[in-house]
Amino acid sequence: MSEKLIDSGNNAAAMAVQLAAAEVIAAYPITPQTPLTEKLSELIAAGKMDAEYVAVESEHSALGVCIGAASAGVRAFTATSSNGLLYMSEQLHWAAGSRLPLVMCVVNRGIGAPWSVWNDHQDAMSQRDAGWIQIFAKDHQEIVDMTLKAFRLAELVHIPVMVNYDGYYLSHTYMPFELPDAQTVREFLPTYDYAHTLDPEKPESLNTVTLPDARNDINGVKQPGYMDIRHNLHQEMRLALQVWEEIDADFQQRFGRGGTPILDPYRCDDADFVVVAMGTLANQFHDVVDRLRDEGLKVGVLALQIYRPFPTAIIAEALQSVKAVLVYEKGLSYGNQGALYADLKSALYPYPNRPQLHNFIVGLGGRDIGTEDLYQTLKTACLQEALGTPEQNDTPQWIGLQL
């Protein structure tokens, strides 16, 4: 039986991992992720979850344990935030290069220095090129559903998946959600069966020094070189978008929720101006959009649910004919501009009627994101008559600075 309850985002994630029947949890505590793995350790200690909890001395080891577990054919999970994710960085690349189907929740938090325990997206953005699939949840229901779907995706495409959700805004906030029926989850997510499980009876050579050129193996079969292996990772990551859509469709059939695996639009159908954002920030725009619609402005908001692989064609098709796209984000590539903005701009470049683009940086390190500020900046952008120079238009605007 599915169950409707009200609880924190961290507990929602833990219950999803329990439902997914992960067998190894390895984690190191870091705010605001800690309550998630605490909850998992409680479930395991109470015998409510048949899994091994490995308390490690660092995030690097946490992911190392998960890599080992997945290599042995075991479903593994970890979670982290902020500097903890960065401390894992080397292992992130290793897990992706090894094509191990791990799932990790990243409870997004600003990066030190200076220390901040509060929310932004810089941790996830800094790891966008590690070869992981990155998805972003907007509420507790999506945390649960995306975590379950993430295990299936990772195990189908052999690429690890990072489920991102906003620190505090979701992790420590209580809101209602539905927990799916355990038996239906088992049918949706069958036992993990790994073709290359470490087995002394069947020795394999994995991830050794791989020469620049392809070469024949001992049986005379041509094997890829490093560049070919990397090309395959890229290609299969691009193809993972379609797999993600198929998984979502199957999920929707079984559980009745879904239909927006890649983009989640709100009032975008006839919109002239579309906000693009990820995570809770996109939901915060709902009321802003309603208000501006009441004032006669054709505005919508498009939540990007999956950031890597970037749904280049899908999002470009969705936005190519609007007047302007306003990208609000909680992180940036220092010395350039918002990473999401740059990605979107590049996706739209091939389209002849591409819209104007503007970039807004908000909420770094938990700086309050006033709904009124979102309303004012969006309204100003929509009503802007004369455009500035190309350089001015392309320069990110920081909202809520207190300098």
Added chain:
Amino acid sequence: MQDDPQQMIQIRWHGRGGQGAITAAKVVAEATFKSGYGGVVMAPTFGTERRGAPVSTSLKISREKIYDLSPIRFPDIVVVLDYLILNEVDVTVGLKPGGLLIINSPRPLRDHQFPDYRVAVANVTKLGIEAGLRKGIVNSGIIGALGKAGGLVDIEMLSRCIAAEFVGRKPEENVRAAQLVYAATQISEPSRGAANA
């Protein structure tokens, strides 16, 4: 409160670190959800809180799903778990005219003059002790005052949710505290302007 689907009821809780304001807000969140409010968001404000320092938490309640998780700026109701916080924090900041201010205070209602607001006062600390709780446990009791003055959820549902939250931690005494406070809460109407809370 009105039963308008668009209407959101926003409650800001002020307490001291360790006093249990978050737990109280959680219990009310649970009770309102179980009473049919589909949109309930309880978001603690996290800072560098330590034991004894003033802390606050937000509770938004609506019939429909809530999309905006930003902190409450204009509450309909403010709940204060310790009247001495009134000397340290402007708890009424943003409180809508005619809004409800609930205070745990040993002082009589007339000592808490807020002409723009409905004010509800009960000596939650004293009633908690009478109910069999350790001195200073006020987070279950204050829920009784909200039940009486807020009119959001009936006291039976609140009692059930208190009992569930405090399993293994004197559930009956905590429920009794809320019920004693419910009976003892005194309410004054705003002395100026129209009441619209």
